[in-house]
Amino acid sequence: EAGVAQSPRYKIIEKRQSVAFWCNPISGHATLYWYQQILGQGPKLLIQFQNNGVVDDSQLPKDRFSAERLKGVDSTLKIQPAKLEDSAVYLCASSAGTGASRETQYFGPGTRLLVL
Template sequence: EAGVAQSPRYKIIEKRQSVAFWCNPISGHATLYWYQQILGQGPKLLIQFQNNGVVDDSQLPKDRFSAERLKGVDSTLKIQPAKLEDSAVYLCASSLKPGTNTGELFFGEGSRLTVL
């Protein structure tokens, strides 16, 4: 079974520029997550989708971050304009049935963003 696909793996931009990350979850997984992982810290949830609806975006900095999951499959996370503190790895994960005994997350390899 194919895993969670993310692209690009690496991106370097200047501050105030924009960037977009793409994620394709495991087939059949209705729940998709975007996490931000800053060096030395654990993943922090940015947004959680159930199909194409947002379940939780309380930690998403909405003045600069946006995310969408059209058609309930793949998803795009955008940052505009980027700040230095946005330098991090952006992890996409999917889950079959969160909140159940099959609720573990399956992660992609991440997209590493460096903002100069």
């Protein structure tokens, strides 16, 4: 079974530029998460999708961040314009089904973003 795929793995941009990240979850997983992980901290949820609908985006800085999950499969997260404080690892995770399966998340390798 293929895991969660993310690209790119690394990205360096200058502040005020835009950037996009892509995630493909495990096949059949209905729920997809985007997290921001700042160095030395735990992941912080940015947005959660159930199929192609948004379940929780309360911590997404909507003035600069946007995300979509068309057709309920893969997803893109965009930052425009980027700020220095957006430097972090962006993790995508997915989960499936109900009960324990719904609560157990599987993570991708992450995209490491550096904003100069």
